[in-house]
Amino acid sequence: MSSTYLPPTLGESVHEVFYPDVQTTVNLFAIHLRSVGTDWDYPTHEHPQYELNYVTEGEQRMMVNGTLYIQKAGELLLIPPGSIHSSQSHNGKGFTYFCMHFDIDDQLFLSLLARIKQVRFSADSPVTQQIEPVLRKLMSSADDETANTMVQRMQLQSTVFELFGHLWEAVSQEAAQWFTDGHEKIELAHQIRNRLQGLMSQQFKQGHESNGHYGIDDIAAELGISSSHCNRVFKEVFGQSPRAVLSQLVLHEAKLLLGNPKLSVQNIAVMLGYKDIAHFSRQFKRWSGMSPSRYRQEQPALE
CATH class of the missing domain: 1.10.10.60 (Homeodomain-like)
Structure with missing residues:
Protein backbone atom coordinates (compact mmCIF):
# COMPACT_ATOMS: atom_id res chain seq x y z
CA MET A 1 0.00 0.00 0.00
CA SER A 2 1.53 3.32 -1.02
CA SER A 3 1.99 6.21 1.34
CA THR A 4 -0.06 9.36 1.06
CA TYR A 5 1.20 12.75 -0.05
CA LEU A 6 3.03 14.72 2.63
CA PRO A 7 2.79 18.52 2.15
CA PRO A 8 5.70 20.89 2.69
CA THR A 9 6.25 22.62 5.99
CA LEU A 10 3.90 25.54 6.56
CA GLY A 11 5.38 28.77 5.23
CA GLU A 12 7.45 27.18 2.45
CA SER A 13 4.89 27.46 -0.37
CA VAL A 14 4.62 30.65 -2.39
CA HIS A 15 1.47 29.55 -4.20
CA GLU A 16 -0.44 26.28 -4.49
CA VAL A 17 -3.80 25.01 -5.68
CA PHE A 18 -5.23 21.77 -4.28
CA TYR A 19 -7.13 19.59 -6.71
CA PRO A 20 -9.70 17.05 -5.47
CA ASP A 21 -8.20 13.75 -4.33
CA VAL A 22 -9.14 10.71 -6.41
CA GLN A 23 -10.07 7.94 -3.99
CA THR A 24 -12.62 6.03 -6.05
CA THR A 25 -12.41 2.34 -6.87
CA VAL A 26 -14.49 1.08 -9.79
CA ASN A 27 -15.13 -2.59 -10.56
CA LEU A 28 -16.47 -3.48 -14.00
CA PHE A 29 -18.16 -6.76 -14.83
CA ALA A 30 -19.46 -8.50 -17.97
CA ILE A 31 -18.99 -5.62 -20.40
CA HIS A 32 -20.24 -6.74 -23.79
CA LEU A 33 -21.70 -5.65 -27.10
CA ARG A 34 -24.09 -8.31 -28.37
CA SER A 35 -26.42 -8.87 -31.32
CA VAL A 36 -29.18 -11.40 -30.71
CA GLY A 37 -31.75 -13.18 -32.86
CA THR A 38 -35.52 -13.31 -32.95
CA ASP A 39 -35.77 -15.99 -30.26
CA TRP A 40 -33.54 -14.27 -27.66
CA ASP A 41 -34.77 -14.95 -24.13
CA TYR A 42 -32.46 -14.29 -21.18
CA PRO A 43 -33.94 -15.75 -17.97
CA THR A 44 -34.85 -13.88 -14.81
CA HIS A 45 -31.80 -13.01 -12.71
CA GLU A 46 -30.31 -10.41 -10.39
CA HIS A 47 -26.84 -9.18 -9.45
CA PRO A 48 -25.31 -6.93 -6.76
CA GLN A 49 -24.04 -4.32 -9.25
CA TYR A 50 -25.68 -1.58 -11.27
CA GLU A 51 -26.39 -2.55 -14.88
CA LEU A 52 -26.19 -0.01 -17.68
CA ASN A 53 -27.96 -1.34 -20.79
CA TYR A 54 -28.08 0.58 -24.10
CA VAL A 55 -29.84 -0.61 -27.27
CA THR A 56 -28.19 0.39 -30.56
CA GLU A 57 -30.47 -1.42 -33.03
CA GLY A 58 -33.97 -2.92 -32.80
CA GLU A 59 -36.04 -3.18 -29.61
CA GLN A 60 -35.63 -5.10 -26.35
CA ARG A 61 -38.28 -6.31 -23.94
CA MET A 62 -36.87 -5.89 -20.44
CA MET A 63 -38.83 -6.84 -17.34
CA VAL A 64 -37.46 -5.11 -14.21
CA ASN A 65 -39.04 -5.84 -10.83
CA GLY A 66 -42.36 -6.69 -12.46
CA THR A 67 -42.46 -3.65 -14.78
CA LEU A 68 -42.18 -4.17 -18.55
CA TYR A 69 -40.00 -1.76 -20.52
CA ILE A 70 -39.93 -1.74 -24.32
CA GLN A 71 -36.47 -0.35 -24.92
CA LYS A 72 -35.97 1.15 -28.37
CA ALA A 73 -32.74 1.94 -30.16
CA GLY A 74 -30.99 4.90 -28.51
CA GLU A 75 -32.66 4.31 -25.15
CA LEU A 76 -30.90 3.54 -21.89
CA LEU A 77 -31.78 1.36 -18.90
CA LEU A 78 -30.09 1.94 -15.54
CA ILE A 79 -30.95 -1.12 -13.44
CA PRO A 80 -30.24 -0.86 -9.67
CA PRO A 81 -28.47 -3.62 -7.74
CA GLY A 82 -30.72 -6.47 -6.61
CA SER A 83 -33.34 -5.80 -9.27
CA ILE A 84 -34.97 -8.93 -10.71
CA HIS A 85 -34.93 -8.62 -14.49
CA SER A 86 -35.08 -10.59 -17.73
CA SER A 87 -34.64 -9.79 -21.44
CA GLN A 88 -36.38 -10.95 -24.63
CA SER A 89 -36.55 -10.01 -28.30
CA HIS A 90 -39.54 -7.84 -29.24
CA ASN A 91 -41.99 -8.25 -32.13
CA GLY A 92 -40.15 -11.28 -33.47
CA LYS A 93 -37.03 -9.29 -34.39
CA GLY A 94 -33.45 -9.35 -33.17
CA PHE A 95 -31.63 -6.41 -31.63
CA THR A 96 -28.16 -5.19 -30.62
CA TYR A 97 -27.25 -3.86 -27.21
CA PHE A 98 -24.28 -2.75 -25.11
CA CYS A 99 -24.20 -3.77 -21.45
CA MET A 100 -21.90 -3.19 -18.50
CA HIS A 101 -22.19 -3.90 -14.78
CA PHE A 102 -20.38 -1.66 -12.34
CA ASP A 103 -19.67 -1.26 -8.67
CA ILE A 104 -18.17 1.98 -7.38
CA ASP A 105 -17.05 2.82 -3.85
CA ASP A 106 -17.97 6.52 -4.03
CA GLN A 107 -20.76 6.60 -1.43
CA LEU A 108 -22.03 10.03 -2.48
CA PHE A 109 -22.32 8.90 -6.09
CA LEU A 110 -24.14 5.74 -5.03
CA SER A 111 -26.50 7.62 -2.73
CA LEU A 112 -27.39 9.98 -5.56
CA LEU A 113 -27.91 7.11 -8.00
CA ALA A 114 -30.08 5.27 -5.47
CA ARG A 115 -32.45 8.22 -5.29
CA ILE A 116 -33.09 8.12 -9.03
CA LYS A 117 -36.14 5.86 -9.29
CA GLN A 118 -36.33 6.07 -13.08
CA VAL A 119 -35.10 2.96 -14.93
CA ARG A 120 -35.66 3.75 -18.61
CA PHE A 121 -34.27 6.93 -20.15
CA SER A 122 -35.46 7.94 -23.62
CA ALA A 123 -33.02 8.82 -26.39
CA ASP A 124 -33.65 12.54 -25.90
CA SER A 125 -33.42 12.54 -22.10
CA PRO A 126 -30.56 14.57 -20.53
CA VAL A 127 -29.02 11.43 -19.01
CA THR A 128 -28.90 9.55 -22.33
CA GLN A 129 -27.76 12.60 -24.27
CA GLN A 130 -24.96 13.19 -21.78
CA ILE A 131 -23.44 9.71 -21.82
CA GLU A 132 -24.34 8.41 -25.30
CA PRO A 133 -21.13 9.76 -26.95
CA VAL A 134 -18.99 8.00 -24.32
CA LEU A 135 -20.95 4.76 -24.78
CA ARG A 136 -20.22 4.98 -28.50
CA LYS A 137 -16.56 5.48 -27.66
CA LEU A 138 -16.60 2.35 -25.49
CA MET A 139 -18.30 0.32 -28.20
CA SER A 140 -15.88 1.46 -30.92
CA SER A 141 -12.89 0.40 -28.82
CA ALA A 142 -13.96 -3.23 -29.25
CA ASP A 143 -13.16 -2.96 -33.00
CA ASP A 144 -9.52 -2.05 -32.42
CA GLU A 145 -7.74 -5.34 -33.06
CA THR A 146 -4.28 -3.74 -33.06
CA ALA A 147 -4.26 -2.71 -29.39
CA ASN A 148 -2.69 -5.08 -26.90
CA THR A 149 -4.49 -6.21 -23.78
CA MET A 150 -2.84 -3.73 -21.40
CA VAL A 151 -3.49 -0.77 -23.71
CA GLN A 152 -7.12 -1.81 -24.03
CA ARG A 153 -7.48 -2.09 -20.26
CA MET A 154 -6.04 1.37 -19.66
CA GLN A 155 -8.16 2.91 -22.42
CA LEU A 156 -11.24 1.15 -21.08
CA GLN A 157 -10.65 2.47 -17.56
CA SER A 158 -10.06 6.00 -18.87
CA THR A 159 -13.27 5.95 -20.89
CA VAL A 160 -15.29 4.47 -18.03
CA PHE A 161 -14.20 7.25 -15.66
CA GLU A 162 -15.20 9.74 -18.36
CA LEU A 163 -18.56 7.98 -18.51
CA PHE A 164 -19.04 8.26 -14.75
CA GLY A 165 -18.17 11.95 -14.88
CA HIS A 166 -20.92 12.56 -17.43
CA LEU A 167 -23.32 10.28 -15.57
CA TRP A 168 -22.69 12.20 -12.31
CA GLU A 169 -23.43 15.50 -14.05
CA ALA A 170 -26.56 14.16 -15.75
CA VAL A 171 -27.93 12.52 -12.60
CA SER A 172 -27.27 15.72 -10.64
CA GLN A 173 -29.38 17.60 -13.18
CA GLU A 174 -32.14 15.03 -12.80
CA ALA A 175 -31.90 15.30 -9.02
CA ALA A 176 -32.40 19.06 -9.23
CA GLN A 177 -36.02 18.40 -10.18
CA TRP A 178 -36.72 16.91 -6.72
CA PHE A 179 -36.37 20.26 -5.00
CA THR A 180 -38.42 23.43 -5.20
CA ASP A 181 -35.22 25.49 -5.46
CA GLY A 182 -33.79 22.96 -7.94
Missing part, protein backbone atom coordinates in the same frame (compact mmCIF):
# COMPACT_ATOMS: atom_id res chain seq x y z
CA HIS A 183 -30.30 23.51 -9.25
CA GLU A 184 -29.30 25.97 -6.51
CA LYS A 185 -29.65 23.30 -3.81
CA ILE A 186 -27.70 20.74 -5.83
CA GLU A 187 -24.97 23.28 -6.51
CA LEU A 188 -24.73 24.20 -2.84
CA ALA A 189 -24.45 20.52 -1.85
CA HIS A 190 -21.62 20.08 -4.36
CA GLN A 191 -19.82 23.12 -2.95
CA ILE A 192 -20.06 21.64 0.54
CA ARG A 193 -18.74 18.30 -0.78
CA ASN A 194 -15.76 19.98 -2.45
CA ARG A 195 -14.91 21.89 0.72
CA LEU A 196 -15.09 18.70 2.77
CA GLN A 197 -12.42 17.22 0.55
CA GLY A 198 -10.45 20.45 0.73
CA LEU A 199 -10.60 20.18 4.51
CA MET A 200 -8.78 16.86 4.24
CA SER A 201 -6.23 18.15 1.75
CA GLN A 202 -5.38 21.37 3.54
CA GLN A 203 -6.46 21.48 7.18
CA PHE A 204 -5.88 17.91 8.38
CA LYS A 205 -2.80 17.22 6.29
CA GLN A 206 -1.18 20.41 7.51
CA GLY A 207 -1.39 19.13 11.08
CA HIS A 208 -4.08 21.44 12.49
CA GLU A 209 -6.02 20.10 15.41
CA SER A 210 -9.60 19.26 14.53
CA ASN A 211 -12.36 20.75 16.61
CA GLY A 212 -15.53 19.13 17.85
CA HIS A 213 -17.44 20.09 14.70
CA TYR A 214 -14.87 18.66 12.29
CA GLY A 215 -14.81 21.96 10.42
CA ILE A 216 -18.45 21.85 9.28
CA ASP A 217 -19.20 25.15 11.02
CA ASP A 218 -16.30 26.77 9.19
CA ILE A 219 -17.53 25.47 5.83
CA ALA A 220 -21.01 26.84 6.51
CA ALA A 221 -19.58 30.24 7.50
CA GLU A 222 -17.47 30.42 4.32
CA LEU A 223 -20.56 29.70 2.22
CA GLY A 224 -22.60 32.27 4.11
CA ILE A 225 -25.15 29.80 5.48
CA SER A 226 -26.02 28.42 8.91
CA SER A 227 -24.60 25.10 10.09
CA SER A 228 -28.11 23.63 10.29
CA HIS A 229 -28.85 24.66 6.70
CA CYS A 230 -25.50 23.24 5.60
CA ASN A 231 -26.28 19.87 7.18
CA ARG A 232 -29.89 19.83 5.96
CA VAL A 233 -29.08 20.61 2.30
CA PHE A 234 -26.19 18.15 2.14
CA LYS A 235 -28.18 15.30 3.67
CA GLU A 236 -31.21 16.03 1.51
CA VAL A 237 -29.13 15.74 -1.67
CA PHE A 238 -26.67 12.98 -0.76
CA GLY A 239 -28.56 11.08 1.95
CA GLN A 240 -25.66 11.43 4.42
CA SER A 241 -24.56 14.15 6.80
CA PRO A 242 -21.39 16.16 6.04
CA ARG A 243 -19.80 14.82 9.21
CA ALA A 244 -20.43 11.21 8.15
CA VAL A 245 -18.82 11.85 4.77
CA LEU A 246 -15.86 13.61 6.37
CA SER A 247 -15.44 10.65 8.72
CA GLN A 248 -15.26 8.36 5.66
CA LEU A 249 -12.56 10.59 4.16
CA VAL A 250 -10.56 10.62 7.39
CA LEU A 251 -10.83 6.84 7.75
CA HIS A 252 -9.66 6.32 4.17
CA GLU A 253 -6.72 8.65 4.72
CA ALA A 254 -5.86 6.96 8.02
CA LYS A 255 -5.74 3.55 6.33
CA LEU A 256 -3.39 4.89 3.65
CA LEU A 257 -1.10 6.40 6.26
CA LEU A 258 -1.11 3.22 8.35
CA GLY A 259 0.11 1.39 5.26
CA ASN A 260 3.37 3.37 5.47
CA PRO A 261 5.60 1.58 8.01
CA LYS A 262 7.83 4.66 8.30
CA LEU A 263 5.04 6.58 10.06
CA SER A 264 4.23 5.92 13.70
CA VAL A 265 0.62 5.87 14.88
CA GLN A 266 1.45 8.99 16.91
CA ASN A 267 2.64 10.83 13.78
CA ILE A 268 -0.45 9.76 11.87
CA ALA A 269 -2.72 11.03 14.64
CA VAL A 270 -1.01 14.43 14.47
CA MET A 271 -1.16 14.55 10.67
CA LEU A 272 -4.89 13.91 10.79
CA GLY A 273 -5.47 16.71 13.28
CA TYR A 274 -6.00 14.76 16.50
CA LYS A 275 -4.82 16.21 19.80
CA ASP A 276 -3.52 12.86 21.04
CA ILE A 277 -3.10 9.27 19.94
CA ALA A 278 -5.81 8.02 22.30
CA HIS A 279 -8.48 10.16 20.63
CA PHE A 280 -7.39 8.98 17.17
CA SER A 281 -7.33 5.32 18.29
CA ARG A 282 -10.86 5.55 19.74
CA GLN A 283 -12.21 7.12 16.56
CA PHE A 284 -10.46 4.65 14.28
CA LYS A 285 -11.76 1.69 16.28
CA ARG A 286 -15.29 3.11 16.24
CA TRP A 287 -15.14 3.42 12.44
CA SER A 288 -13.32 0.21 11.53
CA GLY A 289 -13.89 -2.12 14.48
CA MET A 290 -10.20 -2.45 15.30
CA SER A 291 -7.37 -0.33 16.69
CA PRO A 292 -4.88 1.37 14.33
CA SER A 293 -2.11 -0.95 15.53
CA ARG A 294 -4.16 -4.07 14.90
CA TYR A 295 -5.21 -2.79 11.47
CA ARG A 296 -1.56 -2.25 10.57
CA GLN A 297 -0.60 -5.73 11.81
CA GLU A 298 -3.33 -7.43 9.78
CA GLN A 299 -2.58 -5.72 6.48
CA PRO A 300 -0.46 -8.56 5.00
CA ALA A 301 -3.34 -10.99 5.69
CA LEU A 302 -5.90 -8.62 4.18
CA GLU A 303 -3.89 -8.05 1.01
